[in-house]
Amino acid sequence: MNKPVNVSITGAAGNIAYSAIFRIASGQMLGNDQPINLKLIDIEPAMNALKGVKFELEDCAFPLLNSITVTHDLGEGFGDCDYALLIGAKPRSKGMERKDLLKDNGKIFQPQGKALNNNAKSSVKVLVVGNPANTNALIAMHNAPNIDPHQFTSMMRLDHDRSKAQVALKYKVQINDVKKIIVWGNHSNTQVPDLSKTEVKGEEIKEVMNTDWYVNEFMPRIQKRGAEIIEARGLSSAASAANAAVSHMRDWAAGSSDWLSIGQISNNNTFGITNNIMFSFPSRCSGGVFEIVNELEMSDSIESLIKKTESELVQERDSVLELLK
Ligand SMILES: NC(=O)c1ccc[n+]([C@@H]2O[C@H](COP(=O)([O-])OP(=O)(O)OC[C@H]3O[C@@H](n4cnc5c(N)ncnc54)[C@H](O)[C@@H]3O)[C@@H](O)[C@H]2O)c1
Numbered sequence: 001m002n003k004p005v006n007v008s009i010t011g012a013a014g015n016i017a018y019s020a021i022f023r024i025a026s027g028q029m030l031g032n033d034q035p036i037n038l039k040l041i042d043i044e045p046a047m048n049a050l051k052g053v054k055f056e057l058e059d060c061a062f063p064l065l066n067s068i069t070v071t072h073d074l075g076e077g078f079g080d081c082d083y084a085l086l087i088g089a090k091p092r093s094k095g096m097e098r099k100d101l102l103k104d105n106g107k108i109f110q111p112q113g114k115a116l117n118n119n120a121k122s123s124v125k126v127l128v129v130g131n132p133a134n135t136n137a138l139i140a141m142h143n144a145p146n147i148d149p150h151q152f153t154s155m156m157r158l159d160h161d162r163s164k165a166q167v168a169l170k171y172k173v174q175i176n177d178v179k180k181i182i183v184w185g186n187h188s189n190t191q192v193p194d195l196s197k198t199e200v201k202g203e204e205i206k207e208v209m210n211t212d213w214y215v216n217e218f219m220p221r222i223q224k225r226g227a228e229i230i231e232a233r234g235l236s237s238a239a240s241a242a243n244a245a246v247s248h249m250r251d252w253a254a255g256s257s258d259w260l261s262i263g264q265i266s267n268n269n270t271f272g273i274t275n276n277i278m279f280s281f282p283s284r285c286s287g288g289v290f291e292i293v294n295e296l297e298m299s300d301s302i303e304s305l306i307k308k309t310e311s312e313l314v315q316e317r318d319s320v321l322e323l324l325k
Helices: 015-025 044-060 098-119 133-142 157-171 206-210 212-223 225-233 239-254 300-318
Strands: 005-010 036-041 065-071 083-086 125-128 152-154 182-184 192-194 256-265 278-286 289-292
Touching (some): 005 015, 044 065, 083 239, 098 133, 133 152, 133 278, 133 300, 157 256, 182 256, 182 300, 192 300, 206 212, 212 225, 239 256, 278 300
Parallel strands (some): 005 083, 036 065
Antiparallel strands (some): 182 278
């Protein structure tokens, strides 16, 4: 058995966390030989609910779960943290504009960035799930100058997995037959799910990019899948978002033979995307580090779509400049 690692989760009393925590404690994120100290963080009014989550975790008798901390104190919650899943965020209320949501949530991610900087291990791997995830991740990163910017990521894995599943359904193949999915940009409806490099059973399917299915069915479905789920379920996606968070961290820690879509700092990319935004790029992951798949050629149609998602991220960043100190 390895030495226990510390996994901190914010928004731990919320819906996504309720799906993620038990999978993490059972070993699905870091493997069956990795004991875990869970540090569950939420706001003070949620402490009672969080105690209930702790009771349920105890009742599962997970052999890998070494300890459980329940706290609203960020210093305690991020103490010696190896993996941080920043899930907690304020939902958009009726009539609230996106820029107000950005400001309110930015105020959550600024102190969390500082607390990670001052309390987590400098090798910490951070995944931001709480929306607007890309710009929240940028805020946290800027407030943690002692941590390498590449250790901050935002979650695009749900969009990536949604794309993979829709391609598998369309081609009537197994999920593992679909490789090299790309989702570029922001986790919003400007994101660009791109099948121009995708392979099904080892064969490229780039001709699908010119079809009615890609333009009028696949792309809008992926971009608006969250709304489709709310419409059907009456609740936002939680189990699938939790699954994506677990998969993102698992592949970052253990590596993956397939490409992944990872929201990451855009500095020094070879695609001409502006610096200093959290942008999703196709990435390879091994040995606990990821790198952009830089050698790709972009088609003109994809490039113009990418400009839109890039400019949305620039606007988001520019609306929270005071939090990027
Ligand atoms: N990136 C993605 O792909 C993706 C997918 C789905 C949902 N999301 C986002 O994930 C977030 C969480 O979704 P949910 O369904 O679990 O929401 P939820 O409302 O069920 O839970 C949110 C939790 O966060 C807590 N919280 C609020 N402020 C906090 C703070 N400052 N510190 C710690 N905890 C805090 C709340 O008390 C609550 O327990 C939302 O922002 C949602 O939009 C992202």
